[in-house]
Amino acid sequence: MSLATDKLDDKPTLYKQIRRDIETRILTGEWPPGHRIPFEHQLMACYRCSRMTVNKALSELAQADLIERRRRAGSFVRRPQHLSAVLKIADIRAEITALGRSYGYQLVQCARRAASAADRARLGVRKAGKVIAITCRHSADNVPFALEDRLIDLEAVPEAAHADFAAEPPGSWLLHHVPWTEAEHTISAVVADDRTADALGIAVGAPCLVIDRYTWRSARTLTAVRLHYPGESHRLVARFKGG
Amino acid sequence: MSLATDKLDDKPTLYKQIRRDIETRILTGEWPPGHRIPFEHQLMACYRCSRMTVNKALSELAQADLIERRRRAGSFVRRPQHLSAVLKIADIRAEITALGRSYGYQLVQCARRAASAADRARLGVRKAGKVIAITCRHSADNVPFALEDRLIDLEAVPEAAHADFAAEPPGSWLLHHVPWTEAEHTISAVVADDRTADALGIAVGAPCLVIDRYTWRSARTLTAVRLHYPGESHRLVARFKGG
DNA sequence: TTGACTTATATGTCTAGACATATAATCGTG
DNA sequence: CACGATTATATGTCTAGACATATAAGTCAA
Incomplete structure (x- = not known):
């Protein structure tokens, strides 16, 4: 019952680093559901990069439903989707x-x-x-x-x-x-x-x-x-x- | 058994338009699995926009596993994931x-x-x-x-x-x-x-x-x-x- | 024919700006 | 105090560039 190490071998780039850092904090529970992620401008300063770079990281996390982004309010850790289920059996x-x-x-x-x-x-x-x-x-x-x-x-x-x-x-x-x-x-x-x-x-x-x-x-x-x-x-x- | 119209009401922006156009062609079968999507520079010319805009559209399609992107080769429609299944029941x-x-x-x-x-x-x-x-x-x-x-x-x-x-x-x-x-x-x-x-x-x-x-x-x-x-x-x- | 080397090219990532827009927070008024 | 108007702000989208890099394709020698 081996477990595939999904995509840990790809080259680390800055936006992936940011995404990964945030993801880790969410998965370990350090940032619980509802917790506000640092603002984009804070992450810019923290990682010394442009806004587009942190935006890409946050956008991907949002697309993956790990965080929720609200205008003016910020980005927040989403509740884990209890009882949400996805199943695909096409053919x-x-x-x-x-x-x-x-x-x-x-x-x-x-x-x-x-x-x-x-x-x-x-x-x-x-x-x-x-x-x-x-x-x-x-x-x-x-x-x-x-x-x-x-x-x-x-x-x-x-x-x-x-x-x-x-x-x-x-x-x-x-x-x-x-x-x-x-x-x-x-x-x-x-x-x-x-x-x-x-x-x-x-x-x-x-x-x-x-x-x-x-x-x-x-x-x-x-x-x-x-x-x-x-x-x-x-x-x-x-x-x-x-x- | 009504069906939520997922996100059809949000404001159409250019990158969403591009993503949607491509998605439609894939879902209708007009572009079958393996078909090469137009190159980014072609889409730039077609939609009269910058490369970052088409890149965002294609990146999201790639994240959703609808297309596969290969350096130098281009972007291709992925095979539908038969029998792939995901189920989440947390608590x-x-x-x-x-x-x-x-x-x-x-x-x-x-x-x-x-x-x-x-x-x-x-x-x-x-x-x-x-x-x-x-x-x-x-x-x-x-x-x-x-x-x-x-x-x-x-x-x-x-x-x-x-x-x-x-x-x-x-x-x-x-x-x-x-x-x-x-x-x-x-x-x-x-x-x-x-x-x-x-x-x-x-x-x-x-x-x-x-x-x-x-x-x-x-x-x-x-x-x-x-x-x-x-x-x-x-x-x-x-x-x-x-x- | 085959293998090694080179080149062209499409994507990957990033920047430093810009304006748009939804909305939380504040302020003012009845 | 309640409610409407204003403002500040974080995100949403977009641009016109840049360099990096993997690799398909072409080139050349063995």
Whole structure:
């Protein structure tokens, strides 16, 4: 279980030095959340450099959400984002092939229909419209990997009408054809019902990891998908830095 | 399920305009992974601005991992990071109080002992040494919220010997007293065994979300913790931006 | 063909200024 | 005291330069 030393080997430059100094103080707790970072002009004097140099350091810390900058007031250490969570799982096919396993895909069902009330609730739309409902299965080395139930809003993604979801998984198709701006994952655990157990080749009552993913482009829901993973075998691994 | 329009309302400035233009082309796929972004001097001419302005735009895109910059070669669209995952859950007490619920804590067991072979394997240490093993329970509004099984390496965190884990949850204590540099979460699903079901007040065989968290400081494991959440009630929500 | 050397060039960092702008703090007035 | 107007100030953005440096590409000799 070795740990990568992220980027400690790159040449130290002044702005990185400044950024690092501040970062260290934040991570060690020497500067707790809410603490005001020295003003830019103070750091200029301290490090004997121009304002643009300290500004670059502070801007990067702000982009990384470690500090918050407020006009006239100064820069402050942000509270660590409790319970804030970020999870990215873009494409199951890519995930499986990246693991060096062979990817398999079976389309179980694909229907184009007028949105039901339940569909509209799931997609967060009011008006009537058409949707595509897809059920499919992903497998790795011929072992079921995940069961996918997806809804695509055809009003938001009209191109999807011409996609061949028997040939290409909807997730991959969407990733390559439809730009998105924001997404949300919700992770929970359930026990397998008949249908899920059957599709994943596990026992009824076996644990499953469930991921619900909603994808938007500029406040418009594009697609909603629910994925069932066999819970014992599949794991989501998340590694990160920070304080 | 409304969606915050992240930062579309802020004043458009030139470097943001440039960043946005490039971002859009990447997200729409107009510039696929590997595509070379125009050189800085081309963008300077195109937008009629100084090099620092385009540099700021490109630097931010690079920091966000949307592009990769290579000296002499130029800037290139990066492959989307499939299966990359990030998850942050710092402190259960903070999580619960942030939800506006009352936090409760019960220490079930706390033992200081020489590290067993299993302990050493879990912490990734070779040498013999002392550890603290803690089992405790977190509750929200007097309903069991999570069961925690934690191991703290006393060689790495000697201060922990003086902490009172009956009064303060170990996660909170560690967060406030011990700086860390890197962590890893693994999420999986299981069904509750006797002990877990009993502690969480759920049925044996009910689904549970399991989070294993390892925390390091400079390649040294500080603590390993396993959390069981009642799977039906607890959800991890992850929201993020990007392509 | 291959390896070593040179050169051109795009990015990396930095400066010493400038004006814009949001807003905390102060001041003044009813 | 409450509230609106003013002011001071820290950050936000931008410029027109500069030199450093890694490296792709070209050059030349073995």
